[in-house]
Amino acid sequence: MDKSLLRQAIVAKLTAELDTLTRAALMAREEATSEESKAEGKYDTRGQEAAYLAEGQARLALELQETITTYQALSLREFSPGETIDVGAIVTLKARGKSSAYFLGPRSGGLDFEIDGRALVIVTPQSPLGRQLPGRHVGDTVELPGRGGPVPHQIASIE
Template sequence: MSKQQVLLQIIETLKVDLDVATRAAQTAYETATHEENIAENKYDTLGLEASYLAAGQARRVEEIRQSLVRYQAFTLEPHDDQRGIQPGDLITLESASGQRQQLFLGPDAAGLKLHHCDALVTVITAKAPLGQSLLGKLDGDAVEINVNGARQSFEIVQIL
């Protein structure tokens, strides 16, 4: 598994998401401004609801656009064992039950999931509790976080 390939896949996914969101925003805008959706009385709220949707879609487009810009400008560094986990690292965690998960510590787009080399990779950021817990950790270290009020422990089994 290559973190450079994961980064390129994140960029491609964000490009696709941006295209889809842009088309959805345009459709919502056209619906909100269509002459048939002009309110005929104070109870006719279709146009108002469509304008709220259009505003939300426009915000989503801007969020994705900003994420894409951050990833396109992001420079990957080789993992440094002296510094521990840093943004740009691809991390494999293992739970006490032996279940593994792949994480990419990125600058943005937290929660984005993608399939790479037959594994599900989840993007996290250093702003999230798990991301904060991972910063500076080394291969073999344990990380504990609260998930829905339950304390969970993971071992770092690989850092790329």
């Protein structure tokens, strides 16, 4: 898989999310400073609530921008089958006749993509699966939660 396409897809999705969040933060800021939000009594906190919302959204936007910068700078190398898993690896797991692919990324776990017809989910080293992957090899087993308890998944490939 061309990891540069994956990076482009990740950055595009995060940039779209950043644009939406930035617009929402600006709207909340406008609401907080609007004449209509001025307190009409001691229990009227609309303006203050809007200010808190704007501050939180601005903080999230800054974190999102840092995530975009992190992905833009991330070294995306190909992993050979004998290597151990590390950040930047695409890992395919197999269990019960089905396979699933994961990208071990530095941030934004849970985002999912389809690249070249292949579904992929980002996991981070802080996630339950992401904590199990670093240092593992093809053929090793990791466990994912299932309905009846943990389900062993074999590492089928590392890219």
